[in-house]
Amino acid sequence: MDFEMHYTEEQEKFRAEVSAWLDVNMPPEAVRPVDEGRKPPGLSDAAMSLRRRLGAKGWLCPLWPKEYGGGDLPVEQAVIIGEELDGRHAFLPYDLGVILIAPAIMVWGTDDQKRRFLPPILSGEILTWQVFTEPEAGTDLASLKLRADKEGDHYVLNGQKTFIGSDYRADWLYTLAVTDQNRPRHSNIGAFIVPANSPGVTISPMELIAGQNKNNIYYDNVRVSRDQLIGGEFDGWKVANSTLELEHGGASRMVEGHFVDLLLAYCRRATRNGQPLSKDPAVRDALVEIWMGAQVERLFNWRNYWMRTSKIPWSWEGCQTALFRKQSEPRVAHRVLDILGPYALTTDPKLQALRGEIENQQRMSIMSHPGGTPEAQKIVMARRIGIAKTRQKASAIV
Numbered sequence: 078m079d080f081e082m083h084y085t086e087e088q089e090k091f092r093a094e095v096s097a098w099l100d101v102n103m104p105p106e107a108v109r110p111v112d113e114g115r116k117p118p119g120l121s122d123a124a125m126s127l128r129r130r131l132g133a134k135g136w137l138c139p140l141w142p143k144e145y146g147g148g149d150l151p152v153e154q155a156v157i158i159g160e161e162l163d164g165r166h167a168f169l170p171y172d173l174g175v176i177l178i179a180p181a182i183m184v185w186g187t188d189d190q191k192r193r194f195l196p197p198i199l200s201g202e203i204l205t206w207q208v209f210t211e212p213e214a215g216t217d218l219a220s221l222k223l224r225a226d227k228e229g230d231h232y233v234l235n236g237q238k239t240f241i242g243s244d245y246r247a248d249w250l251y252t253l254a255v256t257d258q259n260r261p262r263h264s265n266i267g268a269f270i271v272p273a274n275s276p277g278v279t280i281s282p283m284e285l286i287a288g289q290n291k292n293n294i295y296y297d298n299v300r301v302s303r304d305q306l307i308g309g310e311f312d313g314w315k316v317a318n319s320t321l322e323l324e325h326g327g328a329s330r331m332v333e334g335h336f337v338d339l340l341l342a343y344c345r346r347a348t349r350n351g352q353p354l355s356k357d358p359a360v361r362d363a364l365v366e367i368w369m370g371a372q373v374e375r376l377f378n379w380r381n382y383w384m385r386t387s388k389i390p391w392s393w394e395g396c397q398t399a400l401f402r403k404q405s406e407p408r409v410a411h412r413v414l415d416i417l418g419p420y421a422l423t424t425d426p427k428l429q430a431l432r433g434e435i436e437n438q439q440r441m442s443i444m445s446h447p448g449g450t451p452e453a454q455k456i457v458m459a460r461r462i463g464i465a466k467t468r469q470k471a472s473a474i475v
């Protein structure tokens with residue numbers, strides 16, 4: 078199997094077109110910050126502007142049909158757009174609508190809902206958060222308590238969600254709620270698109286040690302109309318699983334991060350006892366281990382992207398990728414600490430390595446909870462491989 082892309086002359090012309098367009102349309106400030114929790118001034122507006130411009134061109138979601146706000150482009154062109162954005166370290170605002178929520182609406186929404194909800198999401202006009210987790214319902218999501226009580230053609234939502242979204246304000250909240258208190262787990266949940274500015278919604282920021290900041294969300298008698306319910310009144314678990322299927326490693330991209338390249342370059346440049354770090358056998362040993370892990374993860378991602386874009390049914394592949402990444406990030410952090418010692422842990426401009434990239438990686442490496450903990454990935458994988466007490470198939474995705 079050959080996952081490397083070999084571009085034709087025609088495709089290289091398209092790359093030149095994308096590059097020329099980005100020269101004009103990508104604001105210079107829309108560059109990935111070292112630490113998403115501490116964005117430089119001007120970044121947020123610039124990132125929103127880039128997102129809207131990409132969306133208007135159909136390049137935010139190049140593979141989606143034009144009628145829903147996509148670009149209707151072939152896979153190779155979608156990859157080229159991704160590579161060009163990645164090459165410029167482009168930064169886009171936090172939004173789960175494009176990656177996780179639009180696909181679930183495509184599977185479960187009515188034709189009217191697809192026409193109403195997909196174009197604003199896929200053309201970059203609005204931001205959507207995934208609103209699943211509650212203080213007492215994380216890994217065991219089916220035990221969620223937020224109520225959706227039916228009143229005529231509306232539901233009234235009451236309860237709390239936690240660890241949601243980012244500091245980019247959402248327009249829509251894709252919310253799971255219990256639609257019948259008396260039905261059994263898994264068949265008592267509805268999935269709603271709730272406008273974030275609905276009366277009774279309170280969003281209260283949580284500051285985390287790693288990555289984007291999150292929010293608690295309180296629903297206090299929030300009225301949501303029946304036509305905001307995706308799927309049937311009790312289909313929320315299935316709808317959520319179409320999202321989780323992608324979140325648990327399935328929504329992979331062909332483009333990868335730069336951390337290992339930066340680290341290798343740094344170790345070639347930085348010296349200790351008069352010689353480059355990369356000449357020290359112990360450092361070389363650590364770097365090879367880190368590099369091999371990055372290559373394995375890259376191949377897992379490429380395989381998943383290929384399977385998804387070729388519509389090849391999958392089973393455990395997404396979880397395998399997520400589990401591998403979640404287990405390897407703390408290992409990488411330990412190896413980096415072996416190499417750099419306390420310099421890996423400081424943001425002091427005089428002492429830090431790689432303008433703080435290293436320190437940020439140390440903190441980010443502990444962030445294994447979003448999108449399912451490693452234990453959750455293991456459980457799902459075991460069920461799908463056939464070594465658990467119960468068997469489970471992959472959920473419907475597009």
Ligand SMILES: Cc1cc2nc3c(=O)[nH]c(=O)nc-3n(C[C@H](O)[C@H](O)[C@H](O)COP(=O)(O)OP(=O)(O)OC[C@H]3O[C@@H](n4cnc5c(N)ncnc54)[C@H](O)[C@@H]3O)c2cc1C
Pocket residue numbers: 206207208209210212214215216217239240241242285288291444446447448449450451452453
């Ligand atoms: C940075 C960040 C971003 C997030 N973003 C979102 C978001 O946008 N939207 C959203 O809805 N949620 C979000 N979450 C929440 C995330 O989905 C949950 O943190 C996750 O599902 C785990 O739930 P929990 O934190 O309640 O941990 P718990 O479920 O309480 O788990 C605690 C520990 O127990 C282990 N454990 C639990 N059950 C089992 C079991 N049956 N077998 C073995 N081990 C088990 C877990 O693996 C974990 O190590 C985010 C979380 C973080 C940290």
